[in-house]
Amino acid sequence: MDTCAKVKEDRPLLSVQGVMKLYGSRIGCTDVTFDLFPGEVLGIVGESGSGKSTLLGCLAGHLKPDAGRILYDGRDMGALGEPERRRLSRTEWAFVHQNARDGLRMGVSAGGNVGERLMAVGARNYAAIRDTATDWLGRVEIAADRIDDRPSAFSGGMQQRLQIARNLVTGPRLVFMDEPTGGLDVSVQARLLDLLRGLVRDLGLSVVIVTHDLAVVRLLADRLMVMKSGRVVEQGLTDQVLDDPQHGYTQLLVSSVLQV
Numbered sequence: 001m002d003t004c005a006k007v008k009e010d011r012p013l014l015s016v017q018g019v020m021k022l023y024g025s026r027i028g029c030t031d032v033t034f035d036l037f038p039g040e041v042l043g044i045v046g047e048s049g050s051g052k053s054t055l056l057g058c059l060a061g062h063l064k065p066d067a068g069r070i071l072y073d074g075r076d077m078g079a080l081g082e083p084e085r086r087r088l089s090r091t092e093w094a095f096v097h098q099n100a101r102d103g104l105r106m107g108v109s110a111g112g113n114v115g116e117r118l119m120a121v122g123a124r125n126y127a128a129i130r131d132t133a134t135d136w137l138g139r140v141e142i143a144a145d146r147i148d149d150r151p152s153a154f155s156g157g158m159q160q161r162l163q164i165a166r167n168l169v170t171g172p173r174l175v176f177m178d179e180p181t182g183g184l185d186v187s188v189q190a191r192l193l194d195l196l197r198g199l200v201r202d203l204g205l206s207v208v209i210v211t212h213d214l215a216v217v218r219l220l221a222d223r224l225m226v227m228k229s230g231r232v233v234e235q236g237l238t239d240q241v242l243d244d245p246q247h248g249y250t251q252l253l254v255s256s257v258l259q260v
């Protein structure tokens, strides 16, 4: 590896510095600082209203922070124009919504949902697009003979897997996930988690994942950030935080799960 490439590898893919987002006088999130390195998975946990979605919205460029800086691959997101942000959303980033319907086009076939992402980054050869779509449906365990079905004919778990294929087909570097296993049956969740873990590992993805579910972060996240009332109360290696929580709130969060 030459020196230049090495320097790039050592640089955070995402650097978040003192980010704050207010809704009027209400704090959405405040004083959030962390680095995400290439290939790392960061889990964000906290109770409802703790600011997880607000922070994710700021990171993904859906919300404009009121203070702080977000650097993506060294570039200040606040200084990027809207066309460049849209280009990044199409090419280098992906966003997996909790509700698959928010991330899919329900009137378009499964193959079309995957294929149109490829077309958005310049693919034009119909046969090659269909082949890639078929391959990706297989990777998310959807049978090839369902390629022309619409997502509305799929189960919740299948829709979520299709949303994941649609998001990953273009080879993004950074994936935002908002409760990707939320709202699914426990057995469906387990299968989806397993699939996600395999894809994250095989593709070496950098991921920021928001969840209520400590089992999800235990399985997927290298590092964990715990939020309460819009602030980060604790962060560290996932096993360390879950096995030896330092903050009273994290202790409560961990013990409430153990008691279930």
Ligand SMILES: Nc1ncnc2c1ncn2[C@@H]1O[C@H](COP(=O)(O)OP(=O)(O)OP(=O)(O)O)[C@@H](O)[C@H]1O
Pocket: 023, 026, 027, 028, 029, 046, 047, 048, 049, 050, 051, 052, 053, 054, 055, 230
């Ligand atoms: N559009 C909005 N307008 C006003 N206040 C908002 C808005 N969105 C969020 N908030 C407030 O910001 C704070 C953080 O909310 P946020 O939705 O980010 O939390 P969360 O941890 O994602 O919750 P949940 O797990 O329920 O999605 C809460 O006090 C919430 O009421």
